[in-house]
Amino acid sequence: MSREKVEANNERKKNYKKYNKKAKVKKISVYIPIVIIAVVLAGFIAFGGYSAYTSYKKDNPTKVPVNISSITDFAEGLQTQTE
Secondary structure, three states: OOOHHHHHHHHHOOOOOHHHHHHHHHHHHHHHHHHHHHHHHHHHHHHHHHHHHHHHHOOOOOOOOOHHHHHHHHHHHHHHHHH
């Protein structure tokens, strides 16, 4: 029985790299689709938020009151000086 255990252990050591490589490939093949799905989902959420923001801005433009009396006074002063 001990001889069988030693032979099994040696066989496992010999094939360790091959099995380890297969495990890494399986692990990567699981993570790649998860990452792709997460990126696509984040893109859809971001695009939806951006389109909602732009449609809100189109529907509700902001109006800023501007006092241009000083500019008109200046322009009138220039016109009177040139005449």
